[in-house]
Amino acid sequence: MAEERAQRRLAAILAADVVGYGRLMEQDEAGTLASLRERRKSILVPLVAEHHGRIVKLMGDGVLVEFASAVNAVACAVELQKRMALANEGVAEDRCVVLRVGVNLGDVVVDGGDLFGDGVIIAVRLQSIAEPGDVYLAGSVHEQIGSKLAVAFDDLGPCNIKNIARPIRVLRVKLGSERPSRPAAQQPPHVKPSIAVLPFANLSGDAAQDYFIDGITEDIITELSRFNGLLVIARQSSFAYRGRSIDARQVGRELGVQYLLEGSIRIAGAHVRVTAQLIDTIGGSHLWAERYDRDFGDIFAIQDDISRAIVSMAVLRLQDDRLERVASKPPQSVTAYEWWLRGKRAFSLHTTEGMLEARRLFEKAVEVDPNYARGVAGLAFVHNMATSYMDWGVPFDKPHELALNLARKAAQLDPTDHVAEIILGWCHMFPRKYSEAKWHFDRAHALNPNDADGLIYRSSYLAYTAQCEEAAETLGQAFRLNPSYPDWYLAFGIIVHVLCRRYDRALELGAQASRDVWPEFPGWLAVANAHLGNLDEARSLGTAFLRNVRGIWRGDPGADDKELMRWFFFDNPIQHQADVDRLLTGFRLAGLQV
Incomplete structure (x- = not known):
């Protein structure tokens, strides 16, 4: 019956969400919810009505709005960003409510009051790659607008959108002097990927095992937090979903995270089985799943063993997914972290061409954020490998001297980054400073014993x-x-x-x-x-x-x-x-x- 009621129509779709929603909620849940309610009431709802739109649904930190006219959709999006910027005046930077907005014109499927289809998916994808305070448009929207609005655009070129076969031309609205500034505390130029670990489900039928199961979940959160390239939501926020039937997309919006890690544990006699899966909250797809079977001997050793295995594989798959996302983003919107990821992939080829490409990509990371420790550390590693691949026309020790200086700078920029410590240790090896190398390798291992790449170098x-x-x-x-x-x-x-x-x-x-x-x-x-x-x-x-x-x-x-x-x-x-x-x-x- 639902299939018979479904209809298709052409619509302009505006998708918007709040940047750093999970962090805002952790800092001040009541204040954040009150601020969002106030802005919906005083800014969003009146603007949508003024531009003849319809709010399809509100999703915690996001909204989906339908318009019959592309011109009205873009005019509403531009005014929405301007008024949000005005509302942020006088607000502490780390408490600002900043939106990113995507607008698409396309075919949608109408089912009851909800909308589905590529027209909606593309709008949401554009919103997900937009910079904070920006409005990103699909080319189809721009074609309809023409010169009907007094706004200018940056053409970001074709973009590969996940699950959409054809490239989509993307444009960014130039918001001029009224464009809201990017709060540094909310959106650093290296933009860490974010993840929440939901409490693992107890399938044993024995509530007495909850302590063991919670222990594994908490260990995973702790060990994930060792990867300082990740933003990990605190236990208090993720454990609020215990026992609830969840939708990954909704949880992702509510916590402001791109990934969820969830799983279950079954204990039967002397045997324990743990399953874990990593989920993309934007598309809802499962990126990785694994099952671990252990004999129930030393409970704490099992807990540690399973937690480390899950964490290491989840991080590796998360990085792979992030690299796939980079391929679909215009170069202007790639962050320092993503340049570093691409450089890491090129470096791992261990070829002359790979090293040259890695150097270029790490330099891009540092260009985006000169204080990004990972980018500086990457450059150090490339120069350290120079005598193997690139620069043998100079005395052997010269590239290593430059590498050592860069590695020291990286460790100073972020003393908690185990990657910088690994590279600093490695750079001390070539001038044969073994005691210094040991100190840095030991420190890297203490900061994060779960990084498989780091263990190889160690x-x-x-x-x-x-x-x-x-x-x-x-x-x-x-x-x-x-x-x-x-x-x-x-x-x-x-x-x-x-x-x-x-x-x-x-x-x-x-x-x-x-x-x-x-x-x-x-x-x-x-x-x-x-x-x-x-x-x-x-x-x-x-x-x-x-x-x-x-x-x-x-x-x-x-x-x-x-x-x-x-x-x-x-x-x-x-x-x-x-x-x-x-x-x-x-x-x-x-x-x-x-």
Whole structure:
């Protein structure tokens, strides 16, 4: 019957939401709700009536409005932003109520009083990528307006909208001097992704297990908070949804978050099963789901193990989703955090081209926000890798000196950022300042022991300094926390196992990795094969190693093999001569001049 009542019509749709709604509610729930009610009554409702619109629905921090005319929709949106800016005058920056607005003209499906279809979806997507205080329009709206309104536009070009097959042309209204300023406390230029963890459901039928289940949920919130690139909603706000049947989109709007993590726990005898899933609150789609089965032995060890596994995988999938969103945004609206994410992806290729692209993207991040520690740290890491990929035309120590200075700056900008500490530790390795490196790696681990990438770098540091037992354990943790590990994990793993004389294990990892994962990749495998007596394979890999190095060499074109090997031992900061001698023996057996 509902299908028979549904109708289609062309409509202009205005979608708006409040920036940082979850944070405002945490600071002052009663005051925020009172402010929103007042502004709806005194600003929104009169403006919609004045421009002949219809409020389709109010959604906590958002609103959906239908207009018969694109001109009326845009005029209402512009006036709405102007009046909101006036209402914010005299209000503390961290208490300002700032909107972002999207307007689209398209076909909608009418069912009762509600609207559905691409016409609505595109308006909501435009609102989600709009900057605070801005109005974003679809090209279809602009075409209808022509010169009928005294407003100007910035053309942001075509934009890929999630779940919409065709690119959508996007324009931003120039609001001039009356455009509301962006409150720095609400919307920093690196714009952290936001997440809430809902209380996991108890499927055991035993209320006595609630303490264990709440413990896992609280541990997940705590461990997620270690990733300071995330905005994590506090327990008090997310636990308000305990026992309620929830709609992800509605909860996302009410808490002002882009992602939800939810799950359930069932305890049966000596067995515990935990399920977890990560949800995109804008589209409602499930980004990741996993199930964990454990024997109920040490309850606290289980709690810690499961929490860390869930957190690590959720963060990795969240970053993947964020990168997909970046592809659909006009370059003018990409934030420092998103430039950093793109740079991180390019860096992980571990190729000359990838490093050059990573440097460009990290520079964009710092251009957007000069005080963004992650962007500065990314630049430090690229320069630290320069002698491996880009800049061998200068003395070996020069890029590392620049890298170390940038890494120090990053750590000063944000002393709580474990990523900056990892890179600062790594940058101390090349000038062989091992005690300083240890201090920073230990601090990074204390700040966040759940970052699988960080554990890979830490395991390498431990192997370079002959702490083999801990190196192998740390490497194993990284692989467990990120079972969908990339090839560069394998490359670092090979280094760890060769330095720790686990040659068989090094070859096992080598069989899994692509042959171009790292320029020096065949060299390490040559050493492993040589020490295992596989001399023909060792010589073949040794030849491949020299060919790879010459292919990216940026130094003296007449350099001999010994010069290339000198670079190898500079680029691998091995602390103890016994480990260097073991590598030298392997290379000689593989037929290399050292």
